[in-house]
Amino acid sequence: MSFPVIPTRKAGFERLRKFLPNSGHRYAKNRNKDYGPDNRENVSLLSGHIRHRLILEKEILSIVLGHYSQSTAEKFIQELFWRGYFKGFLEQHPTIWTAYRRDVSALTTTLDNKDDLARFYYQAVNGETDISCFNSWAHELVETGYLHNHVRMWFASIWIFTLKLPWQLGADFFYRHLVDGDPASNTLSWRWVGGLHTSGKSYLARPSNIERYTDARFAPYGQLTTNSSPLEEDEYYPISKIPATSKKVNPEVVGLLITEEEGYSEDLFKDLEPTAGIALLTTHARSPQPIGIHAKAFSKYAFHDSISRAVNHFKCTLGGPFELDEWGTVLLKFAREHGVQTIATAYAPVGPVAEKLSDARSYLAKHGIALYERQRAYDLLTWPYAKRGFFSLKKKIPDILKRL
Ligand SMILES: Cc1cc2nc3c(=O)[nH]c(=O)nc-3n(C[C@H](O)[C@H](O)[C@H](O)COP(=O)(O)OP(=O)(O)OC[C@H]3O[C@@H](n4cnc5c(N)ncnc54)[C@H](O)[C@@H]3O)c2cc1C
Structure with a gap:
């Protein structure tokens, strides 16, 4: 479906x-x-x-x-x-993301060992546990790319407290399959359910609540833990300042970079006249594990829509979408080919796009190309x-x- x-x-x-x-x-x-x-x-x-x-x-x-x-x-x-x-x-606690990425990487490597963690993990993601509602939701996520908000809460709670699996692998499972997969909403919601966001407060999935809000489609009495003691961690996540709004840019000498952080470039950059554009996808960078077909298809289709509107509006050529691991070289080649000194793109909040831009920024700067990132007023407010x-x-x- x-x-x-x-x-x-x-x-x-x-x-x-x-x-x-x-x-x-x-x-x-x-x-x-x-x-x-x-x-x-x-x-x-x-x-x-x-x-x-x-x-x-x-x-x-x-x-x-x-x-x-x-x-x-x-x-x-x-x-x-x-x-x-x-x-x-x-945005103000970016090291939560860095720590999450580090942990997902390390945990994914351990899944190659045929131990209990791997066995229970694969039972969970394949929907083969003893909890039928959980199995049904695992299948629904993979088969549709979407879960209702309440189900996301129950699923995460069962994953963490009943199945006792690492929250990071659950967040990764969601992030790989959700069409709305988002570094902030997803990672922080999983942390919220586990009791790491609001310290001392976790979320417990209760059978009666599931029965009531699924119109009795599910009633997992006797199958779920009643103990949701909040998770604990030793890490400290310092507060970072939200970056200031970008400076003005000469409207005539820019190239446009479209990423998954902005699907309405013709509005965000309506005062610019880009000479050319390029679109770079990051769906593959969500996880070390394979990305779900619905998440991939949604991003790709959304990109084609953004690109065709941008081409119509700016009347310029636009290359891509390309799915690359390293952005610096291709952006430099793009800038040189089209004679632009500035590449304009939407400000990328914490996540894979920001990671790629951060690596590319200094490489481009070394070659005299500036990255100009613009923020939306809604985010700034x-x-x-x-x-x-x-x-x-x-x-x-x-x-x-x-x-x-
Ligand atoms: C464990 C967990 C993981 C989640 N992961 C994601 C994720 O990766 N991406 C994502 O967009 N949302 C995530 N959410 C939030 C929420 O579940 C979805 O935004 C919502 O279910 C999307 O369905 P909708 O568009 O029909 O929402 P509606 O109920 O119609 O809400 C309208 C919009 O408000 C925003 N919104 C609603 N509820 C939330 C919420 N609790 N947190 C943040 N934004 C919200 C969304 O943009 C949504 O489209 C997660 C929630 C949980 C509990």
């Missing part, structure tokens, strides 16, 4: 219009229900589009608030801001309020909405 909303900007807006009547009180009442993959009318299903920025949070907020008052759509608006919260938090809890950002939402 493929993901039901086509990864284009147009299809995203069509989905939003269809979902709009359900974004008010009905969302607040029904959003936690998982009716199964054939009935997703109670949620927007827009996370993949939002993650690839085919549609902007600002655009969604504007359409929803054109239909409902802020108080009626309060819950949906808050959920949208949860994404900005996680992005901002990881939202991220600074991403503190230990969501509350600091939540209370700023009315103010941010006014400023947007």
